[in-house]
Amino acid sequence: MATTAPARRAGPTPTPRRARDDTRLALLFILPALIGFLIFMVWPTLRGIYLSFTSFNLLTPPEFNGLDNYVRMAQDPVFWNSLKVTVYYVVLNIGFQTVLALVIAVMMQRLTKRTWLRGIVLTPYLVSNVVAAMIFLWILDYQLGIGNALLEAIGADRVAFLSSDAWVIPAIAFINVWRHVGYTALLIFAGLQTIPETMYEAARVDGAGEVRLFRSITVPLLRPIMALVLIITVVGSFQVFDTVAVTTRGGPVDSSRVLQYYIYDVAFGRFQFGYASAMSVALLLVLVIVTFVQYRLTRAESSDLA
Amino acid sequence: MATTTTPPVATAGTAAERESAAPPERPGFNIGRAFAWLFMVLVVLVSLFPFYWMLRTALSSNNALYAGSDSLLPVQFDWGGFKRVIGLQSGQEALDWAAPASR
Numbered sequence: 001m002a003t004t005a006p007a008r009r010a011g012p013t014p015t016p017r018r019a020r021d022d023t024r025l026a027l028l029f030i031l032p033a034l035i036g037f038l039i040f041m042v043w044p045t046l047r048g049i050y051l052s053f054t055s056f057n058l059l060t061p062p063e064f065n066g067l068d069n070y071v072r073m074a075q076d077p078v079f080w081n082s083l084k085v086t087v088y089y090v091v092l093n094i095g096f097q098t099v100l101a102l103v104i105a106v107m108m109q110r111l112t113k114r115t116w117l118r119g120i121v122l123t124p125y126l127v128s129n130v131v132a133a134m135i136f137l138w139i140l141d142y143q144l145g146i147g148n149a150l151l152e153a154i155g156a157d158r159v160a161f162l163s164s165d166a167w168v169i170p171a172i173a174f175i176n177v178w179r180h181v182g183y184t185a186l187l188i189f190a191g192l193q194t195i196p197e198t199m200y201e202a203a204r205v206d207g208a209g210e211v212r213l214f215r216s217i218t219v220p221l222l223r224p225i226m227a228l229v230l231i232i233t234v235v236g237s238f239q240v241f242d243t244v245a246v247t248t249r250g251g252p253v254d255s256s257r258v259l260q261y262y263i264y265d266v267a268f269g270r271f272q273f274g275y276a277s278a279m280s281v282a283l284l285l286v287l288v289i290v291t292f293v294q295y296r297l298t299r300a301e302s303s304d305l306a
Numbered sequence: 307m308a309t310t311t312t313p314p315v316a317t318a319g320t321a322a323e324r325e326s327a328a329p330p331e332r333p334g335f336n337i338g339r340a341f342a343w344l345f346m347v348l349v350v351l352v353s354l355f356p357f358y359w360m361l362r363t364a365l366s367s368n369n370a371l372y373a374g375s376d377s378l379l380p381v382q383f384d385w386g387g388f389k390r391v392i393g394l395q396s397g398q399e400a401l402d403w404a405a406p407a408s409r
Contacts, residue, residue: 135356144375
């Protein structure tokens with residue numbers, strides 16, 4: 001330092017030390033991930049979009065047929081029904097899950113900070129979707145399920161959770177809420193940790209109660225985190241598949257035939273890959289729009305902190 | 307949430323007026339906190355019960371499950387399922403264990 005300082009003062013930089021350009025090194029580090037991204041994300045997406053304009057059944061090469069798949073989609077009542085079922089599922093799932101997760105997160109922050117509680121709340125997330133679906137298929141069974149035995153014990157009627165068209169979507173939503181609520185709560189809890197304790201202290205000095213603290217400090221300062229959590233969970237929720245595949249396979253009739261399951265059925269059950277791709281593109285568009293709207297509505301890019 | 311917090315609001319208002327020295331920080335017993343704990347206990351129970359049910363079903367005999375479906379303990383306690391998982395059961399034993407009626 002001592003030797004270079006006079007040298008700099010002496011004149012207009014005798015040996016111009018360029019700021020090191022890290023771009024090439026950075027690209028090198030990104031390369032492995034980039035290759036994976038291109039091969040497993042970008043390429044399938046592009047090919048899927050291409051296939052949506054073709055008629056393709058795996059046996060013969062794809063045949064271009066213009067917008068036929070999209071016309072068929074617009075006229076397909078099963079598609080529209082599956083879209084409706086999916087939206088119904090997303091509303092139920094996200095509604096219950098977000099509210100519950102928020103309450104649990106606030107409890108983990110304000111009521112008790114014990115780590116074992118956090119651990120227990122997270123345990124359902126460690127079970128795979130298929131296993132969770134299997135357990136609840138057994139628990140919610142009309143004849144043999146302990147859930148229905150409990151209902152009967154408290155004097156209620158047995159409910160055919162997974163085999164009546166009124167209950168099947170709420171039941172599937174519940175199963176996924178059970179699995180994901182702890183994880184969501186933990187994400188929100190992490191967001192709560194970023195709110196400075198001093199704000200709560202100041203508000204408490206001013207005489208604010210717990211409800212007021214929640215409404216005037218927690219909610220506004222948590223907005224960016226909530227926005228992120230909502231975007232992630234809504235996208236995940238639209239893609240519900242395995243729970244349906246294990247518990248109901250779209251039944252009874254079409255009452256739990258969610259979009260993703262219908263796409264799977266058309267593609268791998270009936271080998272109409274062109275039409276399935278068209279519906280996948282539709283799902284992609286729905287997700288893009290939903291995410292964009294959420295992003296704008298929640299102003300996810302800006303925080304009120306600092 | 308609403309139930310947990312109504313009492314503190316009331317006390318906080320009066321406390322601020324009286325400028326009392328006692329902060330509403332850690333009350334000995336508070337009905338709001340009690341409800342909050344009750345809620346958390348419920349959350350824990352609902353989170354863990356399916357795990358218990360998984361274990362209980364795993365330790366039951368397959369054929370007895372249908373008759374004893376509402377038993378909270380393993381029906382005809384049996385290690386068969388676990389034996390099968392770690393490969394200590396022959397194919398014939400596994401078949402017999404799964405469906406003894408077919409013998």
